Amino acid sequence: MRVSTRFSDSIHLLAYIKIYADTRLTSDAIAASIETSPVVVRRLMSKLRQAGLLTTTPGTAQPALAKPLSQISLLSVFYAIEGDKPLLAVDPKTNPDCIVGGNIQTVLKQYYQEAQTAAEARLAKTSLQDVVDNILVEQAKKDARQ
Amino acid sequence: MRVSTRFSDSIHLLAYIKIYADTRLTSDAIAASIETSPVVVRRLMSKLRQAGLLTTTPGTAQPALAKPLSQISLLSVFYAIEGDKPLLAVDPKTNPDCIVGGNIQTVLKQYYQEAQTAAEARLAKTSLQDVVDNILVEQAKKDARQ
DNA sequence: AATCGTAGTAATCAATTAAGTTACAGGAAG
DNA sequence: CTTCCTGTAACTTAATTGATTACTACGATT
Numbered sequence: 001m002r003v004s005t006r007f008s009d010s011i012h013l014l015a016y017i018k019i020y021a022d023t024r025l026t027s028d029a030i031a032a033s034i035e036t037s038p039v040v041v042r043r044l045m046s047k048l049r050q051a052g053l054l055t056t057t058p059g060t061a062q063p064a065l066a067k068p069l070s071q072i073s074l075l076s077v078f079y080a081i082e083g084d085k086p087l088l089a090v091d092p093k094t095n096p097d098c099i100v101g102g103n104i105q106t107v108l109k110q111y112y113q114e115a116q117t118a119a120e121a122r123l124a125k126t127s128l129q130d131v132v133d134n135i136l137v138e139q140a141k142k143d144a145r146q
Numbered sequence: 147m148r149v150s151t152r153f154s155d156s157i158h159l160l161a162y163i164k165i166y167a168d169t170r171l172t173s174d175a176i177a178a179s180i181e182t183s184p185v186v187v188r189r190l191m192s193k194l195r196q197a198g199l200l201t202t203t204p205g206t207a208q209p210a211l212a213k214p215l216s217q218i219s220l221l222s223v224f225y226a227i228e229g230d231k232p233l234l235a236v237d238p239k240t241n242p243d244c245i246v247g248g249n250i251q252t253v254l255k256q257y258y259q260e261a262q263t264a265a266e267a268r269l270a271k272t273s274l275q276d277v278v279d280n281i282l283v284e285q286a287k288k289d290a291r292q
Numbered sequence: 293a294a295t296c297g298t299a300g301t302a303a304t305c306a307a308t309t310a311a312g313t314t315a316c317a318g319g320a321a322g
Numbered sequence: 323c324t325t326c327c328t329g330t331a332a333c334t335t336a337a338t339t340g341a342t343t344a345c346t347a348c349g350a351t352t
Binding site for chain 2: 328
Protein backbone atom coordinates (compact mmCIF):
# COMPACT_ATOMS: atom_id res chain seq x y z
CA MET A 1 0.00 0.00 0.00
CA ARG A 2 1.07 3.47 -0.61
CA VAL A 3 1.27 5.03 2.81
CA SER A 4 -0.79 8.16 3.32
CA THR A 5 1.01 11.29 4.42
CA ARG A 6 -2.21 13.14 5.19
CA PHE A 7 -1.80 12.76 8.94
CA SER A 8 1.77 13.99 8.81
CA ASP A 9 0.84 16.86 6.52
CA SER A 10 -2.02 17.89 8.78
CA ILE A 11 0.24 18.18 11.79
CA HIS A 12 2.63 20.15 9.60
CA LEU A 13 -0.16 22.47 8.56
CA LEU A 14 -1.32 23.15 12.10
CA ALA A 15 2.22 23.74 13.32
CA TYR A 16 2.79 26.10 10.42
CA ILE A 17 -0.28 28.15 11.29
CA LYS A 18 1.03 28.57 14.81
CA ILE A 19 4.66 29.29 14.00
CA TYR A 20 3.93 31.59 11.08
CA ALA A 21 0.88 33.23 12.67
CA ASP A 22 2.09 36.71 11.74
CA THR A 23 2.39 36.01 8.01
CA ARG A 24 -0.23 35.66 5.30
CA LEU A 25 -1.58 32.16 5.85
CA THR A 26 -2.80 31.44 2.34
CA SER A 27 -3.20 27.86 1.25
CA ASP A 28 -0.47 28.65 -1.27
CA ALA A 29 2.02 29.61 1.43
CA ILE A 30 1.21 26.55 3.53
CA ALA A 31 1.41 24.33 0.44
CA ALA A 32 4.88 25.69 -0.29
CA SER A 33 6.07 24.54 3.13
CA ILE A 34 4.56 21.06 2.75
CA GLU A 35 5.62 20.98 -0.90
CA THR A 36 2.21 20.02 -2.13
CA SER A 37 -0.61 21.84 -3.90
CA PRO A 38 -2.92 24.46 -2.35
CA VAL A 39 -5.89 22.25 -3.10
CA VAL A 40 -4.47 19.46 -0.98
CA VAL A 41 -3.97 21.92 1.86
CA ARG A 42 -7.53 23.17 1.59
CA ARG A 43 -8.80 19.62 1.59
CA LEU A 44 -6.92 18.86 4.79
CA MET A 45 -8.15 22.09 6.36
CA SER A 46 -11.68 21.13 5.43
CA LYS A 47 -11.35 17.90 7.42
CA LEU A 48 -9.75 19.68 10.35
CA ARG A 49 -12.53 22.26 10.33
CA GLN A 50 -15.18 19.54 10.34
CA ALA A 51 -13.44 18.02 13.36
CA GLY A 52 -13.53 21.33 15.18
CA LEU A 53 -9.79 21.84 15.28
CA LEU A 54 -9.57 24.77 12.91
CA THR A 55 -11.63 27.75 11.85
CA THR A 56 -11.41 29.24 8.38
CA THR A 57 -13.07 32.07 6.50
CA PRO A 58 -14.17 31.55 2.92
CA GLY A 59 -12.51 34.04 0.63
CA THR A 60 -9.96 35.16 3.19
CA ALA A 61 -6.61 33.76 4.24
CA GLN A 62 -7.44 33.47 7.90
CA PRO A 63 -7.12 29.93 9.17
CA ALA A 64 -6.94 29.84 12.96
CA LEU A 65 -6.63 27.11 15.52
CA ALA A 66 -9.96 26.49 17.22
CA LYS A 67 -8.31 25.57 20.53
CA PRO A 68 -5.01 26.14 22.28
CA LEU A 69 -2.30 23.95 20.80
CA SER A 70 -1.81 22.21 24.11
CA GLN A 71 -5.39 20.97 23.91
CA ILE A 72 -5.00 19.37 20.50
CA SER A 73 -3.50 15.91 20.72
CA LEU A 74 -1.93 14.04 17.84
CA LEU A 75 -4.75 11.55 18.31
CA SER A 76 -7.45 14.13 17.69
CA VAL A 77 -5.69 15.10 14.46
CA PHE A 78 -5.43 11.43 13.54
CA TYR A 79 -9.14 10.92 14.09
CA ALA A 80 -9.97 14.06 12.10
CA ILE A 81 -8.00 12.83 9.11
CA GLU A 82 -7.89 9.03 9.23
CA GLY A 83 -10.38 8.22 11.92
CA ASP A 84 -12.31 5.73 9.86
CA LYS A 85 -9.34 3.63 8.81
CA PRO A 86 -7.69 1.02 11.00
CA LEU A 87 -3.91 0.79 11.12
CA LEU A 88 -4.14 -2.96 10.58
CA ALA A 89 -6.74 -4.51 8.31
CA VAL A 90 -8.29 -7.93 8.62
CA ASP A 91 -8.95 -9.73 5.36
CA PRO A 92 -12.75 -9.42 5.13
CA LYS A 93 -13.27 -12.22 2.64
CA THR A 94 -12.34 -15.73 3.74
CA ASN A 95 -14.01 -19.08 3.39
CA PRO A 96 -16.76 -19.29 6.03
CA ASP A 97 -16.92 -23.08 5.69
CA CYS A 98 -13.39 -23.45 7.07
CA ILE A 99 -12.73 -23.39 10.79
CA VAL A 100 -10.02 -20.83 10.26
CA GLY A 101 -11.70 -18.79 7.52
CA GLY A 102 -14.96 -18.72 9.43
CA ASN A 103 -13.54 -17.36 12.68
CA ILE A 104 -10.32 -15.52 11.90
CA GLN A 105 -11.98 -12.13 11.51
CA THR A 106 -13.66 -12.23 14.90
CA VAL A 107 -10.42 -13.24 16.57
CA LEU A 108 -7.99 -10.96 14.78
CA LYS A 109 -10.22 -7.90 14.90
CA GLN A 110 -9.92 -7.96 18.65
CA TYR A 111 -6.12 -8.25 18.73
CA TYR A 112 -5.73 -5.62 16.02
CA GLN A 113 -7.97 -3.26 17.94
CA GLU A 114 -5.89 -3.71 21.06
CA ALA A 115 -2.71 -2.93 19.13
CA GLN A 116 -4.30 0.15 17.61
CA THR A 117 -5.60 1.29 20.97
CA ALA A 118 -2.08 1.04 22.36
CA ALA A 119 -0.77 3.20 19.53
CA GLU A 120 -3.60 5.68 19.96
CA ALA A 121 -2.93 5.96 23.67
CA ARG A 122 0.58 7.05 22.80
CA LEU A 123 -0.66 9.57 20.24
CA ALA A 124 -3.08 10.95 22.81
CA LYS A 125 -0.19 11.79 25.12
CA THR A 126 1.43 14.19 22.67
CA SER A 127 -0.07 17.59 21.92
CA LEU A 128 0.64 19.89 19.02
CA GLN A 129 2.30 22.16 21.54
CA ASP A 130 4.88 19.43 22.12
CA VAL A 131 5.40 19.16 18.38
CA VAL A 132 5.85 22.90 17.94
CA ASP A 133 8.20 23.07 20.92
CA ASN A 134 10.30 20.29 19.47
CA ILE A 135 10.37 21.87 16.03
CA LEU A 136 11.70 25.09 17.57
CA VAL A 137 14.29 23.17 19.57
CA GLU A 138 15.47 21.39 16.45
CA GLN A 139 15.65 24.69 14.60
CA ALA A 140 17.67 26.22 17.42
CA LYS A 141 20.13 23.35 17.17
CA LYS A 142 20.53 24.04 13.48
CA ASP A 143 21.02 27.75 14.07
CA ALA A 144 23.65 27.06 16.71
CA ARG A 145 25.62 24.96 14.26
CA GLN A 146 26.02 27.83 11.85
CA MET B 147 -3.89 3.20 -0.42
CA ARG B 148 -5.45 -0.13 -0.52
CA VAL B 149 -4.86 -1.63 2.90
CA SER B 150 -2.71 -4.73 2.85
CA THR B 151 -4.22 -7.94 4.14
CA ARG B 152 -0.92 -9.82 3.95
CA PHE B 153 -0.39 -9.76 7.69
CA SER B 154 -3.89 -11.03 8.34
CA ASP B 155 -3.59 -13.68 5.64
CA SER B 156 -0.26 -14.87 7.02
CA ILE B 157 -1.71 -15.45 10.45
CA HIS B 158 -4.58 -17.25 8.77
CA LEU B 159 -2.15 -19.43 6.86
CA LEU B 160 -0.14 -20.42 9.91
CA ALA B 161 -3.27 -21.17 11.91
CA TYR B 162 -4.56 -23.26 9.05
CA ILE B 163 -1.39 -25.33 8.95
CA LYS B 164 -1.80 -26.09 12.62
CA ILE B 165 -5.52 -26.79 12.68
CA TYR B 166 -5.55 -28.81 9.47
CA ALA B 167 -2.21 -30.53 10.09
CA ASP B 168 -3.64 -33.94 9.19
CA THR B 169 -4.85 -32.90 5.73
CA ARG B 170 -2.96 -32.28 2.51
CA LEU B 171 -1.51 -28.83 3.00
CA THR B 172 -1.20 -27.77 -0.62
CA SER B 173 -1.08 -24.09 -1.44
CA ASP B 174 -4.36 -24.69 -3.25
CA ALA B 175 -6.09 -25.94 -0.12
CA ILE B 176 -4.76 -23.06 1.97
CA ALA B 177 -5.72 -20.59 -0.75
CA ALA B 178 -9.27 -21.92 -0.72
CA SER B 179 -9.55 -21.09 2.98
CA ILE B 180 -8.16 -17.58 2.54
CA GLU B 181 -10.10 -17.18 -0.69
CA THR B 182 -7.09 -16.08 -2.63
CA SER B 183 -4.83 -17.69 -5.21
CA PRO B 184 -2.22 -20.38 -4.51
CA VAL B 185 0.50 -18.06 -5.77
CA VAL B 186 -0.34 -15.51 -3.13
CA VAL B 187 -0.13 -18.22 -0.49
CA ARG B 188 3.23 -19.39 -1.75
CA ARG B 189 4.49 -15.81 -1.76
CA LEU B 190 3.47 -15.39 1.87
CA MET B 191 5.03 -18.73 2.79
CA SER B 192 8.23 -17.62 1.11
CA LYS B 193 8.43 -14.60 3.39
CA LEU B 194 7.60 -16.67 6.46
CA ARG B 195 10.27 -19.18 5.51
CA GLN B 196 12.86 -16.43 5.12
CA ALA B 197 11.93 -15.22 8.59
CA GLY B 198 12.46 -18.69 10.03
CA LEU B 199 8.84 -19.27 11.02
CA LEU B 200 8.04 -21.97 8.52
CA THR B 201 9.74 -24.81 6.69
CA THR B 202 8.66 -25.95 3.27
CA THR B 203 9.81 -28.55 0.78
CA PRO B 204 9.97 -27.64 -2.89
CA GLY B 205 7.79 -29.94 -4.91
CA THR B 206 5.96 -31.35 -1.92
CA ALA B 207 2.98 -30.15 0.03
CA GLN B 208 4.69 -30.18 3.38
CA PRO B 209 4.71 -26.79 5.04
CA ALA B 210 5.46 -27.06 8.73
CA LEU B 211 5.81 -24.57 11.53
CA ALA B 212 9.46 -24.07 12.42
CA LYS B 213 8.69 -23.48 16.10
CA PRO B 214 5.90 -24.28 18.53
CA LEU B 215 2.94 -21.99 17.98
CA SER B 216 3.30 -20.58 21.46
CA GLN B 217 6.73 -19.27 20.50
CA ILE B 218 5.52 -17.38 17.44
CA SER B 219 4.14 -13.97 18.36
CA LEU B 220 1.94 -11.86 16.12
CA LEU B 221 4.80 -9.39 16.12
CA SER B 222 7.25 -11.86 14.61
CA VAL B 223 4.75 -12.55 11.84
CA PHE B 224 4.29 -8.82 11.35
CA TYR B 225 8.03 -8.32 11.01
CA ALA B 226 8.31 -11.24 8.62
CA ILE B 227 5.67 -9.77 6.32
CA GLU B 228 5.65 -6.01 6.82
CA GLY B 229 8.75 -5.41 8.90
CA ASP B 230 10.14 -2.73 6.68
CA LYS B 231 7.03 -0.58 6.56
CA PRO B 232 5.98 1.77 9.35
CA LEU B 233 2.35 1.94 10.40
CA LEU B 234 2.47 5.73 10.18
CA ALA B 235 4.45 7.51 7.50
CA VAL B 236 6.07 10.93 7.73
CA ASP B 237 5.92 13.00 4.56
CA PRO B 238 9.54 12.74 3.35
CA LYS B 239 9.44 15.76 1.08
CA THR B 240 8.86 19.13 2.71
CA ASN B 241 10.46 22.52 2.25
CA PRO B 242 13.78 22.53 4.14
CA ASP B 243 13.91 26.33 4.10
CA CYS B 244 10.85 26.52 6.34
CA ILE B 245 11.14 26.13 10.10
CA VAL B 246 8.33 23.59 10.03
CA GLY B 247 9.27 21.85 6.79
CA GLY B 248 12.89 21.62 7.82
CA ASN B 249 12.28 19.95 11.17
CA ILE B 250 8.96 18.17 11.06
CA GLN B 251 10.41 14.87 9.95
CA THR B 252 12.87 14.65 12.81
CA VAL B 253 10.16 15.48 15.33
CA LEU B 254 7.33 13.36 14.00
CA LYS B 255 9.48 10.33 13.29
CA GLN B 256 10.12 10.04 16.98
CA TYR B 257 6.46 10.29 18.02
CA TYR B 258 5.38 7.92 15.28
CA GLN B 259 7.99 5.41 16.35
CA GLU B 260 6.75 5.56 19.92
CA ALA B 261 3.19 4.91 18.78
CA GLN B 262 4.31 2.01 16.62
CA THR B 263 6.39 0.58 19.45
CA ALA B 264 3.31 0.65 21.67
CA ALA B 265 1.32 -1.25 19.05
CA GLU B 266 4.15 -3.72 18.55
CA ALA B 267 4.41 -4.34 22.26
CA ARG B 268 0.79 -5.40 22.16
CA LEU B 269 1.34 -7.66 19.17
CA ALA B 270 4.30 -9.24 20.93
CA LYS B 271 2.05 -10.33 23.79
CA THR B 272 -0.13 -12.50 21.60
CA SER B 273 1.09 -15.81 20.20
CA LEU B 274 -0.32 -17.83 17.38
CA GLN B 275 -1.32 -20.35 20.01
CA ASP B 276 -3.65 -17.71 21.46
CA VAL B 277 -5.08 -17.12 18.01
CA VAL B 278 -5.65 -20.81 17.35
CA ASP B 279 -7.19 -21.28 20.78
CA ASN B 280 -9.56 -18.42 20.16
CA ILE B 281 -10.49 -19.68 16.73
CA LEU B 282 -11.42 -23.03 18.23
CA VAL B 283 -13.41 -21.34 20.99
CA GLU B 284 -15.33 -19.31 18.43
CA GLN B 285 -15.98 -22.42 16.38
CA ALA B 286 -17.23 -24.25 19.45
CA LYS B 287 -19.67 -21.40 20.09
CA LYS B 288 -20.98 -21.76 16.55
CA ASP B 289 -21.32 -25.51 16.90
CA ALA B 290 -23.19 -25.10 20.17
CA ARG B 291 -25.69 -22.80 18.48
CA GLN B 292 -26.70 -25.46 15.99
C1' DA C 293 -20.26 47.93 -7.44
C1' DA C 294 -16.23 46.23 -9.79
C1' DT C 295 -12.29 43.76 -9.25
C1' DC C 296 -8.85 41.00 -7.34
C1' DG C 297 -7.30 37.44 -4.49
C1' DT C 298 -8.66 33.61 -1.92
C1' DA C 299 -11.37 29.58 0.00
C1' DG C 300 -14.23 25.51 -1.02
C1' DT C 301 -15.06 21.63 -3.75
C1' DA C 302 -15.99 18.61 -7.61
C1' DA C 303 -13.97 16.13 -11.32
C1' DT C 304 -10.24 14.23 -13.60
C1' DC C 305 -5.41 12.48 -14.09
C1' DA C 306 -1.11 10.20 -12.87
C1' DA C 307 1.54 7.32 -9.96
C1' DT C 308 1.87 3.74 -6.77
C1' DT C 309 0.78 -0.52 -4.60
C1' DA C 310 -1.67 -4.68 -3.64
C1' DA C 311 -3.55 -8.81 -5.11
C1' DG C 312 -4.84 -11.87 -8.80
C1' DT C 313 -3.30 -14.36 -12.89
C1' DT C 314 -0.42 -16.69 -16.16
C1' DA C 315 3.57 -19.07 -17.14
C1' DC C 316 7.24 -21.94 -16.44
C1' DA C 317 11.39 -24.07 -14.26
C1' DG C 318 12.54 -27.56 -10.96
C1' DG C 319 11.90 -30.91 -7.06
C1' DA C 320 9.57 -35.23 -5.03
C1' DA C 321 7.24 -39.45 -5.37
C1' DG C 322 4.98 -43.06 -7.43
C1' DC D 323 8.95 -40.69 -16.85
C1' DT D 324 4.78 -38.92 -15.47
C1' DT D 325 2.24 -36.33 -12.28
C1' DC D 326 1.66 -33.11 -8.75
C1' DC D 327 3.51 -29.74 -6.33
C1' DT D 328 6.56 -25.59 -5.00
C1' DG D 329 9.11 -21.30 -6.15
C1' DT D 330 9.27 -17.19 -8.80
C1' DA D 331 9.08 -13.96 -12.36
C1' DA D 332 6.19 -11.26 -15.32
C1' DC D 333 2.01 -9.23 -16.31
C1' DT D 334 -2.79 -7.58 -15.37
C1' DT D 335 -6.35 -5.47 -12.71
C1' DA D 336 -8.20 -2.77 -9.09
C1' DA D 337 -7.92 0.52 -5.48
C1' DT D 338 -5.97 4.55 -3.37
C1' DT D 339 -3.36 8.65 -2.98
C1' DG D 340 -1.95 13.00 -4.23
C1' DA D 341 -1.70 16.41 -8.05
C1' DT D 342 -4.14 19.09 -11.25
C1' DT D 343 -7.79 21.59 -13.49
C1' DA D 344 -11.76 24.09 -13.31
C1' DC D 345 -15.28 26.37 -11.33
C1' DT D 346 -18.27 28.82 -7.79
C1' DA D 347 -18.63 31.84 -3.97
C1' DC D 348 -16.89 34.90 -0.54
C1' DG D 349 -14.40 39.17 1.28
C1' DA D 350 -11.65 43.10 1.14
C1' DT D 351 -10.09 47.06 -1.39
C1' DT D 352 -10.50 50.53 -4.48
